[in-house]
Amino acid sequence: MVSKVNQMTITKDTIRKISNLAKISIADQEVEKLESEISSIIRWVEALNEVDTENVDPMSNSLTGALRMREDLVTDGNKVSDILSNSPVDDENFFVVPKVIE
Amino acid sequence: MIDLVSSDLVSIRNSLQNKEFTAIELLNEYIDRIAKSSKLNLFNTTNFENALKAAQESDQKIIRGEARSLEGIPIGVKDLFCTAGIKTTASSKILENFVPAYESTITQKLKDQGMILLGKLSNDEFAMGSSNETSSFGPAVSPWKGDSSDKELVPGGSSGGSSGAVAASLCPLATATDTGGSIRQPAAFTGTVGLKPTYGRCSRWGIVAFASSLDQAGPITKTIADSAMALKYMAGYDEKDSTSADIDVEDYEQAVGQSIKGMTVGVPKEYEELDLEDDIKKNWQDAINWYKLEGAEIVSVSLPHSKYALPAYYIIAPAEASSNLARYDGVKYGTRMTGDNLDDLYKNTRGLGFGPEVKRRILIGTYVLSAGYYDAYYLKAQKVRRLIHSDFVEAFKKVDVIITPTTPTTAFGIGENLSDPLKMYSNDILTVPVNLAGLPAISIPSGLDSQGLPMGIQLIANHFNEGKLFQFGTVVEKSRSSITNQSEWWLE
Numbered sequence: 344m345v346s347k348v349n350q351m352t353i354t355k356d357t358i359r360k361i362s363n364l365a366k367i368s369i370a371d372q373e374v375e376k377l378e379s380e381i382s383s384i385i386r387w388v389e390a391l392n393e394v395d396t397e398n399v400d401p402m403s404n405s406l407t408g409a410l411r412m413r414e415d416l417v418t419d420g421n422k423v424s425d426i427l428s429n430s431p432v433d434d435e436n437f438f439v440v441p442k443v444i445e
Numbered sequence: 446m447i448d449l450v451s452s453d454l455v456s457i458r459n460s461l462q463n464k465e466f467t468a469i470e471l472l473n474e475y476i477d478r479i480a481k482s483s484k485l486n487l488f489n490t491t492n493f494e495n496a497l498k499a500a501q502e503s504d505q506k507i508i509r510g511e512a513r514s515l516e517g518i519p520i521g522v523k524d525l526f527c528t529a530g531i532k533t534t535a536s537s538k539i540l541e542n543f544v545p546a547y548e549s550t551i552t553q554k555l556k557d558q559g560m561i562l563l564g565k566l567s568n569d570e571f572a573m574g575s576s577n578e579t580s581s582f583g584p585a586v587s588p589w590k591g592d593s594s595d596k597e598l599v600p601g602g603s604s605g606g607s608s609g610a611v612a613a614s615l616c617p618l619a620t621a622t623d624t625g626g627s628i629r630q631p632a633a634f635t636g637t638v639g640l641k642p643t644y645g646r647c648s649r650w651g652i653v654a655f656a657s658s659l660d661q662a663g664p665i666t667k668t669i670a671d672s673a674m675a676l677k678y679m680a681g682y683d684e685k686d687s688t689s690a691d692i693d694v695e696d697y698e699q700a701v702g703q704s705i706k707g708m709t710v711g712v713p714k715e716y717e718e719l720d721l722e723d724d725i726k727k728n729w730q731d732a733i734n735w736y737k738l739e740g741a742e743i744v745s746v747s748l749p750h751s752k753y754a755l756p757a758y759y760i761i762a763p764a765e766a767s768s769n770l771a772r773y774d775g776v777k778y779g780t781r782m783t784g785d786n787l788d789d790l791y792k793n794t795r796g797l798g799f800g801p802e803v804k805r806r807i808l809i810g811t812y813v814l815s816a817g818y819y820d821a822y823y824l825k826a827q828k829v830r831r832l833i834h835s836d837f838v839e840a841f842k843k844v845d846v847i848i849t850p851t852t853p854t855t856a857f858g859i860g861e862n863l864s865d866p867l868k869m870y871s872n873d874i875l876t877v878p879v880n881l882a883g884l885p886a887i888s889i890p891s892g893l894d895s896q897g898l899p900m901g902i903q904l905i906a907n908h909f910n911e912g913k914l915f916q917f918g919t920v921v922e923k924s925r926s927s928i929t930n931q932s933e934w935w936l937e
Contacts, residue, residue, distance in 0.1 A: 358808070365767060365811040366774070366788070367804055368796030380866055381809060387867060388756040391825050394832065401827030402834060404658035405644045405883020405908075410687050425546035429778035438776050440787050 454671035468503040468517030491564035516559030521616035524565035527651040536580035539798030549651025566606030575872040577605025588613035592897035598856040601631025608635040626876025629888035633851035633901025644883035645690035648683035656765035673697035700912035706740035711844030724894035735924035746840040754878040760826035767810025841907040851888040851901035
């Protein structure tokens with residue numbers, strides 16, 4: 344795992360690939376800057392490889408107990424106009440987006 | 446004429462209750478001062494019309510003897526807390542016109558006690574930053590300037606609007622949020638008190654999410670007593686936040702000023718190796734001596750994994766942010782840019798709607814969560830997080846509180862660090878470990894450096910021991926030299 348990280352270098356293609364995954368358009372002139380900034384940040388966080396984490400459980404938050412569960416009941420509703428009040432484009436209680444199916 | 450500069454939350458509460466002035470008189474003073482302070486660019490939105498109505502109602506309640514605990518006291522709110530019917534932008538272009546239909550739990554609780562919303566305060570875009578320069582609406586400016594310097598300084602970030610507004614006496618209390626230091630660092634830069642409560646102490650419901658396992662709301666105030674009073678009304682269980690702690694809220698005000706004789710203060714030995722400004726190092730030593738003089742025992746503690754806190758944070762926080770910010774897609778709310786198809790609509794909306802720092806963090810988060818890298822980065826960081834947490838658990842077996850400086854430097858100039866992300870991130874080196882461990886911590890103004898700029902001491906306590914922060918904090922507050930500078934250069 345460690346060797347794989349060390350082999351990995353961030354290229355312009357990596358930036359294009361992750362910006363596509365993140366659904367963020369990046370102008371061509373931004374790609375170069377991001378490549379250098381993100382490369383240096385990723386190199387910097389790789390300091391973590393110095394730490395022995397054998398047999399350490401990952402910690403996703405600092406809470407001691409399990410997340411609270413509740414009954415699967417409807418507790419709220421009938422707020423269509425509230426929900427649509429910030430919508431950029433809507434029509435008869437639907438959000439409108441460009442046609443998805445050709 | 447009410448002297449807002451020498452007023453604080455406690456004195457204002459007392460004056461209103463004793464009818465020394467009315468809520469309307471007080472509000473008009475604040476509105477007037479805010480209007481004269483536009484150079485600082487601290488407010489994204491003001492709420493004066495609604496506030497005047499609320500102040501009239503407060504005055505009637507006071508006359509009728511029905512005043513609630515915070516009746517008629519004006520408050521500033523970081524523009525990350527949703528306020529029903531009032532624009533909530535997270536200082537981002539993508540939420541420029543967003544008007545929530547609902548109210549955050551914290552602001553609702555403060556409203557229920559009679560507080561009056563003055564307006565929404567600037568912050569770094571989506572709380573990502575340490576200088577309040579990443580706001581889409583321009584940088585917020587600190588009311589402080591160095592002696593014999595005309596340079597405009599940052600108020601810290603991400604809660605720079607909150608720290609600046611309290612420091613400039615534009616409100617006696619501002620709500621803020623802290624994911625990696627965003628309450629404490631701005632408090633240290635502006636000579637104010639900033640409290641980050643235990644993770645789970647204050648509800649996150651209705652706060653624009655950045656990194657959900659680290660985000661926590663808290664108050665910025667002028668004094669420790671004000672901070673204790675504010676937390677009393679902000680803290681508490683909320684069924685709408687699944688990570689909210691069902692633990693009783695103490696009477697924090699009672700802890701203020703209690704003796705610390707015979708109690709223990711821990712000094713993390715690894716922090717002595719950090720690159721800190723000389724004045725800050727000296728101030729830290731001074732503060733340790735103040736505790737000795739008060740009869741506390743000083744104990745060396747070890748936090749060996751703290752040096753990995755920043756790299757772990759810059760994996761975990763962007764990973765959570767990339768997931769949280771997926772909701773800004775231009776479809777359900779927020780700004781929409783057009784596109785020929787749905788994919789282009791998303792990409793254009795997010796590409797133009799987010800600023801450079803937010804985009805960079807979403808991309809880092811996407812990278813560390815992407816197939817093939819999840820284990821090497823994200824899981825690794827979560828394991829290191831546990832080691833950082835365990836260090837603190839061990840330390841708190843020996844000590845009541847841990848003392849560190851809040852920041853490695855005092856406030857820097859606008860534009861000085863913006864082009865170097867790693868330099869900017871290093872501002873949070875002393876505050877980030879606390880968020881990873883979910884602990885409560887407070888920054889208390891502790892003196893001025895040789896340029897005449899405020900420094901802050903950070904006290905860290907064990908989970909849900911906020912009372913100890915107020916108890917111990919009083920020592921710094923009463924031992925430090927005066928921190929009133931304030932030429933009020935910005936007033937028009």
